Amino acid sequence: MLYAVNKMDNFLQIIDLKYMESGHSYLEADSMHATIERARKHRKIYTTEEWALLIEMARKKPRPYNVDTLSHSDFYDLQTLASLIMINTKFNTKNEQVKWLKIKWLRFEKSKPFVIQYKYELSDDIFLELNVLQARKCKKNISWETVSLTQKYRKRLTISEKKKKDLLILLQKKVIPEAYKSYVQNIPSSKKAEDLVSWPTPSDEEEGN
Incomplete structure (x- = not known):
């Protein structure tokens, strides 16, 4: 948000981010998810191309959804950006500890380039302020003119060789239709890639897990 308000748009002066009360809110995204799930049934x-087409056609009125298809080159390295500018995340300008999970309102202003303003209640009169560069041991001289975003990935992400092997077996057994042969075969794999879902160990299988 700090990067966006300072770098992305000359006319953008303030970004407000408010967190709704749980159970007392309506988000358009919730309705969208429900609509997509209904269209997906059966x-x-x-x-991923089929997902994009399904989402686009899930709603007909008042108009279909607009789907932007992304590739690996569309993602930026926000972790490196954060490590560069987020020197202080713990104490506000009053030397009070920031209670992140209790924040209800965040504000980012171009006129305060390295300050995150926040409120614990929407009805609070004033914002508290966190200067992300204000740290006792910080000796960095940073300006937004010297800060830039870099790409997160230089090439397509890979899956593990074990997962790729399983997909090819599913293709061979016709669980995945023959029409998707080229798609599956072209998925890049690597020995270094880790699966997000852990594989069962022999002891797990013996215990029925």
């Missing part, structure tokens, strides 16, 4: 989807 359908088999094998590729």
Whole structure:
């Protein structure tokens, strides 16, 4: 948010981010998810391209959803950006500890380039302020003119070789239709890639887990 208000748009002066009370809110995204889930029922989807088409056609009135398809080159390295500018995340300008999970309102202003303003209640009269560069041991001289975003990924992400092998077996056994052969075969794999879902160990299988 700090990067956006300072770098992305000359006309953008303030970004407000408010967190709604749980159970007392309506988010358009919730309605969208429900609509997409209804459209997905009784359908088999094998590729990301099919997901994009399904989402686009899930709603007809007042108009179909607009779907932007992203590739690996569209993602930026926000972790490196944060490590560069977020020197202080613990204490505000009053030397009070910031209670992040209790924050209800965040404000970012171009006129305060390295300050995060926040409130614990929407009805609070004033914002508290966190200067992200204000740290006792910070000796960095940073300006937004010297800060830039870099790409997160230089090439397509890989899956593990074990997962790729399983996909090819599913293709061979016709669980995945033959029409998707080229798509599956072209998925990059690597020995170094880690699966997000852990594989069962022999002891797990013996215990029925």
